[in-house]
Amino acid sequence: MLAVPTVLDVAxxxxxxxxxSIVEYLVFWPRFRADIAAxxxxxxxxxxxxxxxxxxLFTVAAIAIWVGYQRSAAALRFTAPDGWRLWASIGLVxxxxxxxxxxxxxxxxxxxxARVAARSQLGKVEFMLPHSRAEYRWFLVLSATAGVCEELLxxxxxxxxxxxxxxxxxAFAAVVALxxxxxxxxxxxxxxxxxxxxxxxxxxxxxxxWLLPAMIIHAMVDASSGTAGYWLLRESGHSGSGAExxxxxxxxxxxxxxxxxx
Numbered sequence: 001m002l003a004v005p006t007v008l009d010v011a012x013x014x015x016x017x018x019x020x021s022i023v024e025y026l027v028f029w030p031r032f033r034a035d036i037a038a039x040x041x042x043x044x045x046x047x048x049x050x051x052x053x054x055x056x057l058f059t060v061a062a063i064a065i066w067v068g069y070q071r072s073a074a075a076l077r078f079t080a081p082d083g084w085r086l087w088a089s090i091g092l093v094x095x096x097x098x099x100x101x102x103x104x105x106x107x108x109x110x111x112x113x114a115r116v117a118a119r120s121q122l123g124k125v126e127f128m129l130p131h132s133r134a135e136y137r138w139f140l141v142l143s144a145t146a147g148v149c150e151e152l153l154x155x156x157x158x159x160x161x162x163x164x165x166x167x168x169x170x171a172f173a174a175v176v177a178l179x180x181x182x183x184x185x186x187x188x189x190x191x192x193x194x195x196x197x198x199x200x201x202x203x204x205x206x207x208x209x210w211l212l213p214a215m216i217i218h219a220m221v222d223a224s225s226g227t228a229g230y231w232l233l234r235e236s237g238h239s240g241s242g243a244e245x246x247x248x249x250x251x252x253x254x255x256x257x258x259x260x261x262x
Contacts, residue, residue, distance in 0.1 A: 003075065005161050008065060013161055016058055016153065017178060025185040036127045044130060048138040055149035062157045076156045081209045089213040092204060096217045100224035107228045119232050124189070129229035136234075139226045147219025154179050154198065155205045155214055172202045197221075 005013075028050065035043035066076060073079050080086060110118060122129065130136040154175050162171035180195030197218075204214040 003069070003071060004164055006069065009161055012061065012065060013158065016158075017182065020054075020058075021182055021184070029185040033127070044128075044135045045138050048130075048135070048142045051142050052138075052145045055145050055153075059149040059152055062153055066157070075160055076152070077159075077205060077209060077211045078152075078156065079210070080212070085208050085210070089208040089210055092208070093213050093216050093220075096220055100220050103224055103228055104231075107231050115232050122229060122232065126229075126233065129226060129233060131230070131233045133234075136226070136230045139230070140223055143222035143226055144219045146222055147215045147217075150179075151201060151205075151211050151215045151218055155201060156211050159205075172206060176202050 028047075032043065032047040035046070081089065107115075107118075119126070130139040155172075158175050158178065159168070159171045162174050166174055176195060176198045179198035180191045183194035184191045186194070201214045201218055204217060205211060208214075
């Protein structure tokens with residue numbers, strides 16, 4: 001019998017989807033952009049570390065609620081499948097790892113002049129990407145955090161929460177939309193980018209029946225795209241503080257995927 005969410009689940013989901021989104025939109029995101037624009041040297045590190053702490057706070061809370069009500073790992077899609085689903089999980093992770101390696105290889109082989117020319121492709125997400133070694137280390141931590149925490153919260157907890165009312169397919173579709181709305185503080189392009197990423201991760205979970213491959217793929221995509229951005233920007237000698245104010249500038253899909261982690 002499918003467990004019905006409790007009042008505590010409703011309160012948790014309301015806090016995650018409504019209250020946190022309001023605070024991000026009105027407080028944290030404007031502050032992050034303002035600190036970058038002001039050229040504060042620790043702005044990105046503080047922004048990344050805040051993201052890491054916030055996501056783990058909600059993830060630990062979700063796990064505590066789950067364990068407290070003695071719910072199964074299978075209901076959270078956190079048990080390994082067998083048969084073709086297991087092989088599909090392994091295959092998808094290996095394919096994404098190979099694509100990420102090819103992406104990084106292509107950036108690594110660029111000449112210094114080509115790297116300078118390629119920076120223009122980063123467009124409006126440049127200010128979100130790491131520019132220094134310290135920022136890059138924190139970005140990798142944030143990428144791993146986003147992979148684990150966002151998949152568990154959205155493709156795990158929230159789909160379980162919505163399934164009694166919407167069914168499995170409806171729950172996944174709703175979570176894709178909610179994932180995009182949850183990134184609305186990044187603007188229209190950021191919300192669309194997150195919606196597409198959420199749809200891809202939902203497809204992975206539906207195909208494999210397992211959160212783990214989606215977690216690994218999510219983290220790899222964020223980390224590899226952030227690494228590519230860092231390799232382009234670390235020689236630039238400017239902070240990227242004006243990137244968010246440019247208009248009419250194209251942004252590469254790879255850079256947009258990296259920005260989804262922020």
